[in-house]
Amino acid sequence: MSKTRDIAVTVNGARYERAVEPRLLLADFLRGTLGLTGTHVGCEHGVCGACTVLVDGDSMRSCLMFAVQADGCKVETVESLGRIGKLNTLQESFHEHHALQCGFCTPGMLMTATDLLQKYPLATDNDIRDGLSGNLCRCTGYEHIVKAIRAVKNGAAR
Amino acid sequence: MTDAEIHARPKIVGARVKRTEDPRLLTGLGSYTDDRQAARVLHVAFRRSDQSHARIRAIDCEAARAAPGVVAVLTADDLSGVTPLVATSRMANYYATPISPLARGKVRYVGEPVVGIVAESRYHAEDALELIVIDYEPLPVVIDAEEAVRDGAPLLHEDAGTNVLVAREFKRGDVDAAMEAAPVRVKGRFRMHRKTPVAMEPRACLAEYDAGRDALTLHSATQVPGIVRDALSAALDLPGHRIRVVAPDVGGGFGGKGSLYPEEIFVCAAARRLARPVKWTSDRMEDLTCNSQGFDEIIDAELGLDKDGRALALRADVIGDVGAYSIYPWTAALEPVQVVSFLPGPYRIQHYRGRVRAAATSKAPTGPYRGVGRPTSTFVMERLIDMAAAKTGLDAKEIRLRNLVSADELPYKVASGIVWDKSGFKECLNAACEAIGYGALRAKQEEARAKGLWFGIGIASYAELTGIGSRISVAPGMPINTGTETANIRIDSTGAITAAFGVASHGQGLETTLAQIVAEHLGARFEDVRIVQGDSAAVPGGTGTYASRSLVLAGGAATLAARAVREKVLNAASHLLEASAADLVAEDGKVSVAGTDRSVTFREVARAVYSEMGRLPPDARDELAATKTYDPVFGTTTSATHIATVEIDPETYEIKVDRFAVAEDCGRLVNPLIVDGQVHGGVAQGIGAALYEEVVYDDQGQINTASLVDYLVPTACEIPSMQVVHLESESPTTLGGFRGMGEGGTIGSPAAVANAVTDALAPLGIDINELPITPERLFRLIEAARARGKT
Secondary structure: OOOOEEEEEEEOOEEEEEEEOOOOEHHHHHHHHOOOOOOOOOOOOOOOOOOEEEEOOEEEEOOOOEHHHHOOOEEEOHHHOOEOOEOOHHHHHHHHOOOOOOOOOHHHHHHHHHHHHHHOOOOOHHHHHHHOOOOOOOOOOOHHHHHHHHHHHOOOOO | OOHHHHHHOOOOOOOOOOOOOHHHHHOOOOOEHHHOOOOOOEEEEEEEOOOOOEEEEEEEOHHHHOOOOEEEEEOHHHHOOOOOEOOOOOOOOEOOOOEOOOOOOEEOOOOOEEEEEEEOOHHHHHHHHOOOEEEEEEOOOOOOHHHHOOOOOOOOOHHHOOOEEEEEEEEEOOHHHHHHHOOEEEEEEEEEEEEOOOOOOOOEEEEEEEOOOOEEEEEEOOOOHHHHHHHHHHHHOOOHHHEEEEOOEOOOOOOOOOOOOHHHHHHHHHHHHHOOOEEEEOOHHHHHHHOOEEEEEEEEEEEEEOOOOOEEEEEEEEEEEEEOOOOOOOOOOHHHHHHHHHOOOOEOOOEEEEEEEEEEOOOOOEOOOOOOOHHHHHHHHHHHHHHHHHHHOOOHHHHHHHHEOOHHHOOEEOOOOOEEOOOOHHHHHHHHHHHHOHHHHHHHHHHHHHOOOEEEEEEEEEEEEEOOOOOOOOOOOOOOOOOOEEEEEEEOOOOOEEEEEOOOOOOOOHHHHHHHHHHHHHOOOHHHEEEEOOEOOOOOOOOOOOOOOHHHHHHHHHHHHHHHHHHHHHHHHHHHHOOOHHHEEEEOOEEEEOOOOOEEEHHHHHHHHHOOOOOOOHHHOOOOEEEEEEOOOOOEEEEEEEEEEEEEOOOOOOEEEEEEEEEEEOEOOOOHHHHHHHHHHHHHHHHHHHHOOOOOEOOOOOEOOOOOOOOOOOOOOOOOOEEEEEOOOOOOOOHHHEOOOOOHHHHHHHHHHHHHHHHHOHHHOOOOOEEOOOHHHHHHHHHHHHHHHHO
């Protein structure tokens, strides 16, 4: 178990070279090794979606990937979006529409929504709901999350 | 300033203020317990019982102790210095069960912690788990609650001498005579299956020990840092000023983080023993097997009415399955006793008897879960009302209008002893019907039925007590006072405003709503107020956030303390402005002489008070701070009506909730955006309770729902868009007119969905008296009804 492998991963535009155990989860690599605790671990079995990140542009569960599988990949986490004082359009829309309460599912919701908005027409609200079906939220009843994403899609975050 | 001018100015309370919490949570900069780093931290994994009821003969930890990275392996014998905690109660017929950090002698549910492994990483700790050998002597299982309460049943707690941890009866009038005389009677056996809260953040705790001061700081994903602090003080025999419990950002709770847990005691004891920080983060399997679970009752209930559909008598016999331990501090009475105390609901019923027994079984303990008792009591009562409507030929709305307590009858004492203050029961019913277009829906239903489609409409009305004060125990007979809340507000020497409370927000947005209240009553700018909460060191005595209390109680305390600080600011400013305090107005962080352009900022006042020499006479230099405690004494009533429509797929029996409307009276709204969000989330949990969620144990006490693939939480696809109507009638009994509303969404929705499904299947004569109503249960009911129809 103690044998490590050298990997190089680009996370949020910065390249990291680390020696990691093959069994280290990508989620634990991001949170523990790199200190990027914005990615949350909610179930460790790929259901809740809280740990969703983008790997080479596609949304992935970082609890179902090993860090070694991300070797050579570009990973984007919630920390790649806007900053406090300069939220991006999606974050601003979540803020405006009260699309988060406890905030624990939020990083995964934002990364999934980023992926959805880039790839799909999201013609109806049911399309948005389908797209979010892999991300559980226990606080909001999803109503405001759907509204926030709809507003971004319609180009009216405010 | 004239009254007209005061009313014209923009209010902070009542505005859709965007939340203060959001920017950090949206950028990944929140600080949840597991995010916290500590130097040389050790990680814990628990070896948990795989037996539901067994005696522990021996535990062999030698191989685990020798495993790589393992620092300590601890059993109950190693923690003998920890005093077991007991959830006491003043109730007669109550048996407490001691709670220890690790099982001692016996295990009583699958998942109970038996051995704690402390290692350099969680990976190392988990590696060593399987090296522990526990020799168990299996004991008879105690799984079925009805069997558990029978004489001669195997005992879970021999010292109690019974599995009935609580027995209680509420009565008024002569229910048996009234029932015999009632021309219309409806009854049923109702079943609300066990749920689990599933906050998205699993529980976590991190204990840091300062050996030089023998002091502990525990960061914990808890709703109740004050209760945990006081409990740890007793368990570890340390004074409160050497234990600080911090609930940082907490990822949801819903009651599941509202009790003391063995793991919290364990990490503290281990950190003290090893003089290193010790962290435990639950995985989801542990969350689903070991967190306090919810509901789980069998209810036999009967309602008697006159021929016009007016309720005369109600009687019920409830068995609550409370699991293996009486949870701390709420006791095993919390959930099942509330079922019988709230069963009569917002209805006028003269004769009542409700009996309840809480049965210990070898399952995870039940505790608070959003709604506590009332989702079940509302489900039962609203089903009985609809059954009565069917029997008398009355419409579901009409029978409720005939039975709901009217505005002119309030305050009204319910048959179980609860008093409803002024709240709009019928107004909520009418508003919900109007919002959803009830008349048009009935017409649509006729068309659907003509086509053979299953389309149903379900109504549920309820009332609840919220923001309860010191005269009522949150849990029946519980000796801990949860009815007061303290606010400490101070303006420091830089002019910054800090308001500290004993509450602990875990998604409710209290940093925002309490700042709104403080800013309004202090005359400060909203953005200048920082709220400190979720920290046992914030005020001398606090508990936390649960039972729809925080906005009512902390809001009241905030109002009192802000007014007191405002007086001090005005007094100091009167010297600076050379004007009478009576002529001064505090607003937007400034004090002005009314009708002039002369003003000073709060910051200037603060500097004059604390820092600048000679600007104020000594008697005007009193610190700009105040601590006030608020007690609503009894609390207040919150009521609502929920209406759901459902469509049922005739081939798959999938139930789809199409529309959902809520009309609720939660008093004066502080932030409508947040209130809407609370209602949406509560309704979604109630829909989950009605259709999907069920904790399943097999007949040996093994849990079959230990993953989120097996325990189904609704996704965005199962939850409809909702209409929410607020009837803002200010509470007459609370400061500010606020009512609590965090739980209501979950109270009405299971009943509304059950009634809607029953309504959809009315042509088949099916009653939905068991929740969740899964496709399989529905299939069996429909098959049985069709078989009846053929004979």
